[in-house]
Amino acid sequence: MENTLITGGFWKERQNLNINSSIPAVLKTFEDRGRIRALTQELKDDEKHHIFWESDLAKWLEGVLIYLQKNSDDELSQFAENLIDKLIANQEEDGYLNSFFTFNEPENKFTNLKDRHELYCAGHLMEAALEHLKLNGTSRFFDAMERYMDHIADTFGREQGKKRGYPGHQEIELALLKAYEQTGKTKFLELADYFLSERGSEPHYYDEEERQIKLKEKVINFSDYPSEIRDFMSMHMSGMSPANEKRDYNYWQAHQLPVHQKTAEGHSVRALYMYTAMADLARIKNDSRMLETCKSLWRNIVDRRMYVHGGVGSSHIGERFTFDYDLPNDMAYAETCASIALIFFAERLSRIERSSEYADIIEKALYNTVLASTSANGKGFFYENYLECIPGFLTFQHRRHGIRDEYHTCSCCPPNITRIIADLDRYIYSSSNEGIEVHQYISSEISFNINDDYIELEQLSGFPWEGSSKITLRKVSGREFSLFIRIPEWDPKMKIEVNGENVSFQTNNGYAQIKRTWQEGDEVSLSFNFEPGLVRSNAKVRYNMRKACVFRGPLLYCMESADNGPYLNKVLINEDQKFEVMNDDDLFKDCKSLSGKIKRFTNSTENLYSISKPELNDSKVKLIPYFLWANRGENEMLVWINET
Numbered sequence: 001m002e003n004t005l006i007t008g009g010f011w012k013e014r015q016n017l018n019i020n021s022s023i024p025a026v027l028k029t030f031e032d033r034g035r036i037r038a039l040t041q042e043l044k045d046d047e048k049h050h051i052f053w054e055s056d057l058a059k060w061l062e063g064v065l066i067y068l069q070k071n072s073d074d075e076l077s078q079f080a081e082n083l084i085d086k087l088i089a090n091q092e093e094d095g096y097l098n099s100f101f102t103f104n105e106p107e108n109k110f111t112n113l114k115d116r117h118e119l120y121c122a123g124h125l126m127e128a129a130l131e132h133l134k135l136n137g138t139s140r141f142f143d144a145m146e147r148y149m150d151h152i153a154d155t156f157g158r159e160q161g162k163k164r165g166y167p168g169h170q171e172i173e174l175a176l177l178k179a180y181e182q183t184g185k186t187k188f189l190e191l192a193d194y195f196l197s198e199r200g201s202e203p204h205y206y207d208e209e210e211r212q213i214k215l216k217e218k219v220i221n222f223s224d225y226p227s228e229i230r231d232f233m234s235m236h237m238s239g240m241s242p243a244n245e246k247r248d249y250n251y252w253q254a255h256q257l258p259v260h261q262k263t264a265e266g267h268s269v270r271a272l273y274m275y276t277a278m279a280d281l282a283r284i285k286n287d288s289r290m291l292e293t294c295k296s297l298w299r300n301i302v303d304r305r306m307y308v309h310g311g312v313g314s315s316h317i318g319e320r321f322t323f324d325y326d327l328p329n330d331m332a333y334a335e336t337c338a339s340i341a342l343i344f345f346a347e348r349l350s351r352i353e354r355s356s357e358y359a360d361i362i363e364k365a366l367y368n369t370v371l372a373s374t375s376a377n378g379k380g381f382f383y384e385n386y387l388e389c390i391p392g393f394l395t396f397q398h399r400r401h402g403i404r405d406e407y408h409t410c411s412c413c414p415p416n417i418t419r420i421i422a423d424l425d426r427y428i429y430s431s432s433n434e435g436i437e438v439h440q441y442i443s444s445e446i447s448f449n450i451n452d453d454y455i456e457l458e459q460l461s462g463f464p465w466e467g468s469s470k471i472t473l474r475k476v477s478g479r480e481f482s483l484f485i486r487i488p489e490w491d492p493k494m495k496i497e498v499n500g501e502n503v504s505f506q507t508n509n510g511y512a513q514i515k516r517t518w519q520e521g522d523e524v525s526l527s528f529n530f531e532p533g534l535v536r537s538n539a540k541v542r543y544n545m546r547k548a549c550v551f552r553g554p555l556l557y558c559m560e561s562a563d564n565g566p567y568l569n570k571v572l573i574n575e576d577q578k579f580e581v582m583n584d585d586d587l588f589k590d591c592k593s594l595s596g597k598i599k600r601f602t603n604s605t606e607n608l609y610s611i612s613k614p615e616l617n618d619s620k621v622k623l624i625p626y627f628l629w630a631n632r633g634e635n636e637m638l639v640w641i642n643e644t
């Protein structure tokens, strides 16, 4: 909700790290690598403009503009305004705005929607422009983007003379729906609706587009790109099923009309940005068929295709969803952007119906993949989120190493992380005519209106280190309303007291509903079971048979060889494994690590193979929060631990 402010504790510190460390670090890499100089055609001889650089800048800018809505920082504000000037200075007469094509390939504008990200960049720019409009009331950035969207609407559509195209990387759809809701202009809704209803229809636009590309004999040459980009592009560009000549468009979620798609397919970030827009469209248009589709997609993801840390998109080839229960740990892709997009989808569904599972999944992804994506100093970022890391193995698989890099050639994740951390306020509460939902346990304050009554409340939370949260009603109207308090899936027996007394409550779709006439100063105390506990997979996940992982509250834990020595798969835990909770400030402020007595295999011979079984001996293990792994150099890490 808009009028929320994170006021202290763990997440305030994370937001401070974001603004003081991550946002400047990401900007520096963008400046050093030419993303800003490209806007004024000042690239150095050895630098090459890239098709989606503007989306990187737009995401960074969006996070900064969200920050500036609640904080003043003249220097940062001045920088953002200058960057906006540089971005919109490249707008052409007809509204077109993409500096890569304007400067490098004007003849190829809108000729390869499938692979070249123009509409994706437009979407991110529009999202940033909407935050600029929110910040200032009027915005030359938004005006420029509106002109660009008008140009896009003049170019694409079902009317005579227009191209019946749609983006290869979805994003613009959700941006257009945001623009519609923020401005009330129906043209944005109509364009989003067109993209989401035209996608995947026959004859297939991408087939036609390819025919045109071949006619022009325009072959994109990636040979002088860095190898990781080259491999990435060649994989993406092929999309050809070896068994037949027909292209497999599920990579782009263009294999069917979106409303007919029931399982999550293809590139996970594209998919989830599209599902987010579909959920918005279902809500805005009250479209029950689209909502049913969204729910099928949601069930498919969270019941069969999501990692225990909230990561999705298990295959690095195609950065994509694969098939049910296919969740490899050491080869996990689980791109940070995909978890962020899953959070978007969950939040949009939660706007349609009250159900605690949406906030549960947001919590899971926030505390695990999203937090883990950033180093403790705020300057390094993970793109992939492995659940098992064996450094030598990654090297030979040509995978990114298990260290957070400050720079990624393909840098979608770092600015996506900085903008979601800046925008975290929106995930904590929501309100309706009945009352207010408390989704996340984060120290914060909020003011809101229920049926014209002005209410203020404050939350103080010990999460994620302590299992307690206290909500104080600071201003009330004297009229009855409900607090809906999320009962986390990991603690169905959470305790709730009002002014020190146990209260009974009704459970309403996973929320404890406490309906009463609240008084100023009323205190609602929540306590949660933070005993470390084991979690196991569905037996269909072949990678996790006879293994368990450890959670304490919302936090997933893992072992690292820095604490436990190499060959972590030699460790075995018991069915009723107990762990002791230890303060571990050396690792991270207020951190709680776990220690336990376990069994460990010891070889009885150094031979590679022998008829003797390894011995099992008593040993000890230390587990640290998953989000803190790889802060002591590259080393082995393991989430799923063998069970005796």
Ligand SMILES: [Zn+2]
Binding pocket: 335, 336, 337, 338, 383, 411, 412, 413, 414, 416
């Ligand atoms: Zn990314």
